[in-house]
Amino acid sequence: MHYMRRDELATITRLRPHRRTSGQTPPALADRSARLAIVHDWCPNFRGGERVLARICKLFPNAEVFTLFDFLPKDIKEQYFHDVAFHSSVANRLPLVQKYYRSLFFLCPFLIEQFDVTGYDAVISSSAAFARGVLTRPDQPHLCYVHSPIRYAWDEQFSYLAQGRLGFGPKGLLFRYMLHNLRTWDTRTAHGPDLMLANSSYVRSRIQRIYGREAEVVFPPVALDELEFIACKDDYYVTASFLAPYKRTDLVIRAFNEMPSRRLVVVGEGQQSQSLRGMASSNVSFTGYLPRQEYVRTVARAQAMVFAGCEDFGIALAEAQACGTPLIVFGRGGARDIVQPFGEAEHPTGILFGIQSVESLKEAIHIFEQNQPAIKSQACRSNADRFSEGRFDLAILKALAVAQAAHFRR
Structure with a gap:
């Protein structure tokens, strides 16, 4: 080695x-x-x-x-x-x-x-x-x-x-x-x-x-060699985690419930699986647990990964960057070490939002869509080399x- x-x-x-x-x-x-x-x-x-x-x-x-x-x-x-x-x-x-x-x-x-x-x-x-x-x-x-x-x-x-x-x-x-x-x-x-x-x-x-x-x-x-880089993205957003309360997947789903024209794919299982499925609108789909290769492809093709929890680090966020996928994440915890924030970094790789609320998340998605050309997939991949x-x-x-x-x- x-x-x-x-x-x-x-x-x-x-x-x-x-x-x-x-x-x-x-x-x-x-x-x-x-x-x-x-x-x-x-x-x-x-x-x-x-x-x-x-x-x-x-x-x-x-x-x-x-x-x-x-x-x-x-x-x-x-x-x-x-x-x-x-x-x-x-x-x-x-x-x-x-x-x-x-x-x-x-x-x-x-x-x-x-x-x-x-x-x-x-x-x-x-x-x-x-x-x-x-x-x-x-x-x-x-x-x-x-x-x-x-x-x-x-x-x-x-x-x-x-x-x-x-x-x-x-x-x-x-x-x-x-x-x-x-x-x-x-x-x-x-x-x-x-x-x-x-x-x-x-x-x-x-x-x-x-x-x-x-x-x-x-x-x-982060096993960079396992992660597929895809620059050409699909039209959906993805959130991926163990579905536990502190991950705040409920907040992400509520935000997309109020944005019916946007698709959200929820990857993962956990103690909240049933309740989250019950609260989701038709524009929100659930994959459950995915095998590694399929998980990587789902994250790599998303136009952005959305996460509203406070992680100690958040290895799934770093993996998403390695796939060339921008991040829209709550700006507290390990996310601050991972994301190069739009408006601060020369080569931004995502958006940080400051309050764990539906309105704050919706605003962050709106800012992302307005400035999407400035957040390049290659910059996300290069950022992941640090991990x-x-x-x-x-x-x-x-x-x-x-x-x-x-x-x-x-």
């Missing part, structure tokens, strides 16, 4: 190793042949976090994965995790656990601490919740790639409680108390890793505010070397 492209090296120059001691110099890049434990919260399906996990496994062929719950299909394992050993928690064997594993969040800190990773050369945790809390040796390098601090335990607590209709009755109070305990555990384990990486500037700011730690931004890897897999590989190898250097100098 070739790692020395100048533009990719430039993305990691801020990750400096510790000062040399005793005349010895730590390595610039980590050893890819090292035996690593990679700890990932859970693997319910193959989405953004699991794509990051797969790339790290490819980077370190001797790595083994530890995850609380593993529901990945065999074909996904064969394609992305060939010959990778997976270790799951005892709770993974509970009857029908795939239907209620998220409700076991209060047990997850205990379960993650039962993984014995002390025999490995180093640990990389891929964490949006619990993986960072794995128990390591005092002399064992630990690099943490943070997808997000625990959303539902911190700034999103009240919206999650509202969605679950958990007020201040007995059940609501119990959940609030469990979330309080989770925040205590989360804060206590925040200083375990030697180094933290954030998947976006937005997550970096949350890490600073919640944990009081600095983190470097390393964007998730290449090679750039991600270099950053991880450099960061793990930094984490190892923290022990090297002791």
Whole structure:
């Protein structure tokens, strides 16, 4: 694998190793042949976090994965995790656990601490919740790639409680108390890793505010070679995500309900699938889950991808850019790292709107249509080069070397 492209090296120059001691110099890049434990919260399906996990496994062929719950299909394992050993928690064997594993969040800190990773050369945790809390040796390098601090335990607590209709009755109070305990555990384990990486500037700011730690931004890897570039677009818009409340697909559908002359294609399944189908007008169609190749073609042919949620990064947005598809997205969260906004950038790749409302989204679509010639497909594709897999590989190898250097100098 070739790692020395100048533009990719430039993305990691801020990750400096510790000062040399005793005349010895730590390595610039980590050893890819090292035996690593990679700890990932859970693997319910193959989405953004699991794509990051797969790339790290490819980077370190001797790595083994530890995850609380593993529901990945065999074909996904064969394609992305060939010959990778997976270790799951005892709770993974509970009857029908795939239907209620998220409700076991209060047990997850205990379960993650039962993984014995002390025999490995180093640990990389891929964490949006619990993986960072794995128990390591005092002399064992630990690099943490943070997808997000625990959303539902911190700034999103009240919206999650509202969605679950958990007020201040007995059940609501119990959940609030469990979330309080989770925040205590989360804060206590925040200083375990030697180094933290954030998947976006937005997550970096949350890490600073919640944990009081600095983190470097390393964007998730986008498989550019898998993504078809199409400059000639069809006449529809697309939105694609897991259909959960915080993705705000409902807002996108309501906006298109009020614009019957425009077509919207909704890609994905999730807990809101039935209710969203029930509220949609005839100009809104649903594809459900699509195989990878068909998904890429659907996104690549759309005149724009529309997204109204606040993502920590939003790998689907970066993939859309790689397909040459402009973005019309809520201007908060990881989207600000992805989009080159119209009206600000020399080569714009999309529109950011500032308020999560139907009117704000409709206005953004109107601005896009008025200025569509200025937002070129080739500019979108070029913008996506910043998220290449090679750039991600270099950053991880450099960061793990930094984490190892923290022990090297002791």
